Amino acid sequence: MSDKAMAAQLLQTPTLRLHYRIDSSGLTAEDEYYQAHSQTKIARLVISSPQQRHNTFDQQSIEDMALILDALESDNTLKGLIITSNKSGCFIAGADINMLDDCRQYQQAFELARQGQHLFERLSKLRFPVVAAIDGVCLGGGYELALACTARVTSDSSHTKIGLPEVQLGLLPGSGGTQRLPRLIGCAQALQVIMTGKQYRPAQALRLGMVDKVVPAEALLKAAMTMVNQKLTRSAPSFIQNNALARSFIFRQANAQGMKQSQGHYPAVPAIIAACRSAYLRRSKAVPSPGEIIEAEHFAQLVMSPESQALRRLFLAQTAIKQGGKPAASKVDQVLVLGAGLMGAGIALVSANQGRWDVNINDLSEAAIAQAMAYSYRYFEQKQRRGYISQGELNQSMARFSGALSLTHLGKVDVVFEAIYEDLAAKQQALKQVEHLLVKGAVFASNTSSIPIAEIAKGSQYPAQVIGLHYFSPVEKMPLVEVIPHQGTSKATLQQTLTLAHQQGKTAIVVKDSAGFYVNRILAPYINEAMKLLMSGESVQKVDQALTQFGFPVGPFKLLDEVGLDIAAHIAPILQQHLGSRFTPANGFDILLEQGRLGKKVQRGFYMYQGRNKDRHTDARVMAELKVKYANLVSESDIVWRCVILMLLEVLRCLDEAVVESDQAADIGAVFGIGFPPYWGGPIQMARTLGAKQIEQKCRDLSQRFGERFTLEERLQDVLHSVIEA
Numbered sequence: 001m002s003d004k005a006m007a008a009q010l011l012q013t014p015t016l017r018l019h020y021r022i023d024s025s026g027l028t029a030e031d032e033y034y035q036a037h038s039q040t041k042i043a044r045l046v047i048s049s050p051q052q053r054h055n056t057f058d059q060q061s062i063e064d065m066a067l068i069l070d071a072l073e074s075d076n077t078l079k080g081l082i083i084t085s086n087k088s089g090c091f092i093a094g095a096d097i098n099m100l101d102d103c104r105q106y107q108q109a110f111e112l113a114r115q116g117q118h119l120f121e122r123l124s125k126l127r128f129p130v131v132a133a134i135d136g137v138c139l140g141g142g143y144e145l146a147l148a149c150t151a152r153v154t155s156d157s158s159h160t161k162i163g164l165p166e167v168q169l170g171l172l173p174g175s176g177g178t179q180r181l182p183r184l185i186g187c188a189q190a191l192q193v194i195m196t197g198k199q200y201r202p203a204q205a206l207r208l209g210m211v212d213k214v215v216p217a218e219a220l221l222k223a224a225m226t227m228v229n230q231k232l233t234r235s236a237p238s239f240i241q242n243n244a245l246a247r248s249f250i251f252r253q254a255n256a257q258g259m260k261q262s263q264g265h266y267p268a269v270p271a272i273i274a275a276c277r278s279a280y281l282r283r284s285k286a287v288p289s290p291g292e293i294i295e296a297e298h299f300a301q302l303v304m305s306p307e308s309q310a311l312r313r314l315f316l317a318q319t320a321i322k323q324g325g326k327p328a329a330s331k332v333d334q335v336l337v338l339g340a341g342l343m344g345a346g347i348a349l350v351s352a353n354q355g356r357w358d359v360n361i362n363d364l365s366e367a368a369i370a371q372a373m374a375y376s377y378r379y380f381e382q383k384q385r386r387g388y389i390s391q392g393e394l395n396q397s398m399a400r401f402s403g404a405l406s407l408t409h410l411g412k413v414d415v416v417f418e419a420i421y422e423d424l425a426a427k428q429q430a431l432k433q434v435e436h437l438l439v440k441g442a443v444f445a446s447n448t449s450s451i452p453i454a455e456i457a458k459g460s461q462y463p464a465q466v467i468g469l470h471y472f473s474p475v476e477k478m479p480l481v482e483v484i485p486h487q488g489t490s491k492a493t494l495q496q497t498l499t500l501a502h503q504q505g506k507t508a509i510v511v512k513d514s515a516g517f518y519v520n521r522i523l524a525p526y527i528n529e530a531m532k533l534l535m536s537g538e539s540v541q542k543v544d545q546a547l548t549q550f551g552f553p554v555g556p557f558k559l560l561d562e563v564g565l566d567i568a569a570h571i572a573p574i575l576q577q578h579l580g581s582r583f584t585p586a587n588g589f590d591i592l593l594e595q596g597r598l599g600k601k602v603q604r605g606f607y608m609y610q611g612r613n614k615d616r617h618t619d620a621r622v623m624a625e626l627k628v629k630y631a632n633l634v635s636e637s638d639i640v641w642r643c644v645i646l647m648l649l650e651v652l653r654c655l656d657e658a659v660v661e662s663d664q665a666a667d668i669g670a671v672f673g674i675g676f677p678p679y680w681g682g683p684i685q686m687a688r689t690l691g692a693k694q695i696e697q698k699c700r701d702l703s704q705r706f707g708e709r710f711t712l713e714e715r716l717q718d719v720l721h722s723v724i725e726a
Contacts, residue, residue: 011071013064015055017046018071041079042228043072048086055087057141058096062115069122080228081130083149084221089159091134092142097169097312100303109300116141116175117292120148133224135217137161139199143210144173147180151227152210154202155217158393162205165197169315170268170308170679174299178275179291185209187247187276191254194272203387244280251277265551265679267305271298306689310681314671317664318507332500335359336413336437338430340403343447344419345372346475349379351417352400353476354505360410361403369403376401379476412439415500417469419447422570427456435461443496445469449520450571453513454486464490467497470517471506472673473563480672481506486513507672509665515578516571518660519673522683524575524583525646525709526674527568530556531586533639537631540606540618546636547643551677556643557618561605565589566598582709588626595625638706641698645710647676648683648695652719655684663723688724695720 011018045068049055072081085091095116103109123130123145132138132146135155143164146152154160164173164181172178173194182190189208193200202214215223251273258269275298278291288296302308332355337348340363352359353376363369377398384394404410416434420426427446438444444466446456457466468484481501485494494510501508511518533543534557544555560568568589575583599605608617623630634642651666653659660666667682680686687695696717702710712720 011068013067015047015049015058015061016064016068017048018068019044019046041077042225043075043078043081045081045083046086047083047092053087054090054093054137055085055142056093056096057116058099062119065119069119069126072126073122078128080128081126082133082221082224082228083130083145084133084224085136087136089157090136091132091138091160092140092145093137094140094142094165097316100171100308100312103300103303106300106304109303110296112303113174113296113299114288114292116144117288117296120144120176121287121292124148129228129230131224131227133220134162134211135160135220137199139163139165140173141175144175144177144180146211147177147184151212153213153215153220153223153227154205154211155220156202156214157217158201158389160202161199162202162210163197163199164194165199167195167197167266167268167272168311170266170305170311171302172268172272172275172295172299174295176292176295178272178295179279179289181210182276182279187280188250188254190276191250191273194276195254195258195269201388207387247277247280263549263551265307265677267307268302271302274298307679310685310689311678313685314667314678314681317668318672321507321509321665321668322502332357332414332503334411334413336410336416336434337361337419338416338434339363339419339421340365340368340372341419341421342473343471343475344417345375346473347417347419347447347471348372348401349376349476350504350506352376352397353379355500355503356400357415358400359402360413361401362405362407363403364405366405369405373398373401373403407433407437410437412442413437414439414442416442416444417447418444422448422450424451424455427451428459431456431460431466438462438465441465441492441496443467443493443500445497445500447471449567450516450574452486452515453484454488457486457488463488465493467493468511468513468517469497469501470511470519472519478672479505479507480519480669481508482511482517482519482669482673483508484511484513484517507668509669510661511669512657512659514657514659516575518654518666518669520571521575521579521654521659522647522650522670523674524572525650526643527556527560528583528586529643529646531588533634533642534623535586535588535626535628536634537628538634538639539630539632540622542632542636543639544618546639549636550640550644551679553675557606561599561607564599564601565592565605569593588628591626592622597622597625638702642702642706642710644683645695645698645702648687649699649710649712649716651683652716652723655723656715656719663726684723687720692721692724 047055049061072078099112103112129150132149132152134146134152135157136159138146143162154162164177166173178194181193185208200208200210202211205211206214213223255270255273258273262269275295278294281290335351335357337344337359340361344361348359348361351357361369361372380389380394380397383389384391418427418430420430431444442465446453446468447470448468449470453466453468457463460466467489470482470484472478472480483497483501498508516524530543534540540557544557547555572583572585596602597605600609603609606618606622608614608619651670655663655666660669663684667684670676670682671678676682680689696712699710699712
């Protein structure tokens, strides 16, 4: 290193660089400002995880931070420190999850938490002001670092997000987050931030008090230096709820609400409440504080819990699948959506919003096109009202939409998303009508829930460019999409489609072109069994309640109301024709169809949709129409396992037939497509947790009492053992 570089740099480690002044070569505008205005008494710490897209805290960066703190603590000339990142769109994305998986015992996880707490405690006790200058995502351990600083200033960039999302992995913030945040913004708001895991835009974070200032990105470093030069002192804790009685009430309410929402399946909920409560214990000069010990203890317990291990496995599987969807792709500018119904409107929305493509919506009905555009406008307007986007961003988003009854005026398009009604001839005709608009390498993606993609591609001039892309409703909320290549789909089309799905913000799983694809196929026996329970005298409310208490977001009958009984009835005969008698619809479906009980869309289904408390109460007339008397003979446990085991058996069949590519994809599809309880990590991870013997025993017991459909066939037994032992 040259003498000039040595003078410019105080200390460099593999993941951090500490500067007094910056060498003039390769400066950014902010660096030039720093060089021009900084005295050698203000240092700048640049976070830079090598060979990674995002900065994360791993063991190397923890060790590096300790070295940096040694230098800062021993330097008596410094008057301030600014912490920044050199990664575009990322301050610190959080901790490296692999560190948690390396913890084989409770004590290792406890020491990991204590290590982070100790580092950030040292940072908080530096004798000069420390300002975190945040541009990009600042999550988890990244925000815990920011909390340890004297002040926090963020850019107003759209990619800047602040939060503590550990709860989504079944964890709590383990490096002081449960201690500092309640003392900064009050226990009620801190519980909201930590228990939801929500990521906040800068304006929202400012309103909550999570950050101190929001400025344009180009002014970030200037603002940080101004704050340092103001000789900031650490503000006294701002207790919004500043008396013990009020705090006690808030914690009781949070516990009741959290347990109700989690059904007791997520131990992180009571752990977060206990850790945040400990932030208010009397602090002494003892190091570590009692609150830090309690936080570390709960953190370690959660790291070792099966729920967190399942959620972390799910997260890593989802991350791996998303990374598989980022190959080099043709540039997308113009998108055509065929069909302005609910699915078409949703596909158009995510294409314009996340994909940032220009979208033309084509339909035979002008009113339908207007409704589709209004659907997107309401979405963006709500985001604008809540402070997520500005009015200008709303206008810019809506400017991406256009609509037409005819295709004659359109030029070439890069992607066609076909979302018309479920009819093979209509979809084939739609393909023929738009083929002349497809640029070389363009994708024709059909959103179908049941029609073989190979059949849609028959007669096409470009069958290699035809693929299935099965979205779930509502499109803008459901994270999963099934990508279904037929035998003639080119590898380039498949890769391009995976990229498109990723750009729309979706988690994509590749699924074999077979009856029901994957999600609908494993859902069908679950729904069918629920109907058999209803026909045997178990109430809609009892069945739905048993399965929501197990962890599904809604019960099977509420789900049928949302999807539409007519949609389910359309798919059922296809499954029965191709997969056999186990997909024969249960008695009762045909009666309800005749009665017009199609669900929420016609305000007539298993639930009531008129008056107060609509969609909360079941419609008692359903049982009368089915001529079924209440029996109440089946336990809630049997209800759950009758439905869940049949789903698991179908998942095993799908793996055996290579309908999905891996057990990770199978779990991703079940959790994000159906709402299989995340704390289990998916049906396969559930089988691993329970073990082969317990699954085999459940199948034997259920088959003896309720029929041979629960039999674990020898072939499926082999598949079960192979995935459990994998």
